[in-house]
Amino acid sequence: MEQPEAGRSRVPGGYFGRALVVDVGDGSTRVLPLPERVLRDHLGGVGLGTWLLTELGPPGVDPLSPEAPLAFVFSPLVGTPLTTSAKFAVLAKSPLTGLLTDALASSHFALSGKLTGHDALVLVGRAVRPSVLSIHGSEVTLSSAGAEWGSSAAAAEAAVRRRLGGGWQVASIGPAGERGVAYATISHDGRHAGRGGLGAVMGSKNLKAVAVHATTKVAPADPAGVLAAAKDLRARSLGSATAKYRELGTMANVLAFNALSTLPTRNFQEAVFEGAPQLGAQELAQARGVTRSSCASCSIGCEHLYRDKGGRKVRMEHQNVSALGPMCGVSDPDAVLAASARCDELGIDTISAGGTIAWAMECVERGLLDVPWLRFGDGAAVLRALDEIGSGVGIGPLLARGSRAAAGVVGQGSLELAAQVKGLELPGYEPRTMQAMALGMAVNARGADHNRSGAYEADLSGDLDRLAGGVEHVRGAIESEDRAAVMDSMILCSFLRKVFDDPFAQWAQLLSLVTGWDLDAGELRATAQRIVLAKRAYNLREGWQPEDDWLPERFLSSTLTVGSGRTAALTAERLRDMVSGYYAARGLGADGRPERTVVP
């Protein structure tokens, strides 16, 4: 197959060498060439998206202004037969954190979006009315969102596909994105680009949906080599390294975390939840029945869909169960299923929703908020809070800001109760009993994050004392961040990570087959460092301060007791030492600012 060319340079395999920039205010477009050096330095996905935001986003831009870019970014592996590669990244300046946010979602939108002939689609401007953006190759159409405005993301996706006909893939937002909820999501086929309020950015552009239609193809540099590698990878993806995801999904974590005192409970006041056994994967499967599903091009099939009382299938993960169950003190599985489904309908991030509601519950408990119905343990209250967030009534507008901004309104010391970093609510990991993860969440560019930092792996490895953060924890956090930077940029699903026993070398091999570059592990490690620092540089430009790389006071001044009777304490001194160690290892200055020589 003839490779596309960008300018005069030949484009590497797996790429088109260009991004399409669409101004949704007037429907105009321009093609942005992506030089090979940029592609090789940033790969795709999160890495390339960070470069695009840095290049195209005006410094200091209001995330919800027309000028703020919203980037859908593909990767060189999308469209290859490599398992789990059908993924795309969405990036923008976050309305929740004011810093960079990036999220991945999966499936056919990635395939069709890339095969419009672009490595990225970047949207700027604001449509004059609620609209649907359709991209067919380089042809761009804006049409009225019509009755879909106000509907759930799934309903809008189905309606737009019906309207446009066969071959279209659609990413859409729910009512929360339309209303600017700071943690609204963008959805496609039941999967969500979840964190940081990307849905609100899309809503601010008056876009209900983005539809893409493939018009071309792209070939890897070594098709036979890629096919052989894909067969091998698929075979390995069916082994014990992914058994957990296949058999139980991430829900398997709930009971294990409870046994390890790492399950955030009642807004991180505790780390063991007495109601956890009712929320276990196997218990829920027995009670409600479960079916499995997969993203396109995936041989793992991690998705576990449980039936709620009405017979609807609800996708359940550790994170939504943790946030909407134990964090809010709710043990009724039906209430958690219903809350998860409601988040999907509204198009909001379950982690930030649960974290913000749990913060409000503790505020009520302490007399800082006068919302008597909002109590820990009340599943109906969680549902009501979600509805009010989605509809903008009652307590909703306050909670729609996220816990940090809401605490800014409530005052009275309530910020200390907000379990967030950089404004992003903590996922279902207790930092006092997972101290490598504590560092990972503190320093990550996106905020308290479990995708871009999987430092919990170090905590659970058996190689270090997870209650006594130190030098080894710094190493674990950096290694995890680097691996995620590459996996999220090339892109392969992180659930595949245990399949690789020499990951950087094996990823370099895969990328070399696709692109034709002569990559090695050393270059990929440098790429990982470059991507991590590029995010930091973007944040610095947008107002990041050293105090943003820190955890809330609760985690530093109160302790937990684990099952052995040992006290888990994460002191400010210990966290400071780890953060300093992280900065030093990353080649950053003592205040965490990139030195000029290391800024990509």
Place this chain on the structure above:
Amino acid sequence: MGSPKAALEWHGSTLLRRVTGIVSRGVDGRVVVVRAPGQPLPALPPCISVLDDPAEGRGPLQGIAVGLAALADEAETAFVCSTDLPLLHPAFVRRVTRDADGADVVLPVVGGHRQPLAACYRTAMAGYAGGLVAADRLRPAFLQEGTVVVELDDAALLSDPTLSRLDPDLDSVCGVNSPEDYAAARDRPAPEVTVQRFGVLARSGDRDRGAARAATLAAAAQAVGLTLSRQILAALNGDQMSRDPELPLVRGDVVAFLSADAGG
């Protein structure tokens, strides 16, 4: 007994590996093993420091002096014990070290017998111990002369509810001093522990706590049909994670087996 005590087998491990592992669980800091010069030892985890006595045949007091000196810069006190205590329990170690404030020696007195080789010493006594060795006063009991000694009798020891529950007969101090002692120790069953399985390691409905007899992590895994591997590790009492097959277990332990991909 036919071989050095350190290498004697007890329910799948060696006495030295077992005792160092148990002491590690009972104290906050480093564990030091002092051996005769060049003495071969069974395999130990890398976190255990091994030091040599300066001279052969000077008895345990010399070892105490070396060990206390090695720890003097990093700890106020140290638990000191011999290698032949297969029934030592971390709760005993914690109970003895808990009363160290103001004392030079915290000395258990079990059934009327003083236990200087299952006791807690102030590390600053290293020099004093060395002086006794130099003066050929080689019995550990000499360390109690002219020092502040807090004795803990059975009642004092068992006032600790955890120790009372987990080692009510104070078997922690049962030493192996003869072939008969060793035979008797081997006849004792392995400790009773509770084994749990999580995630894909648990088949539906059988995750519930199950009692098993196991002196090591490998034995606990075997008791529920698992084999420790790169894909399987365990949490001990909801605390540290390990895949060390020789990790010693004691009565009352709860062992939770997880697949190694927990967390994602």
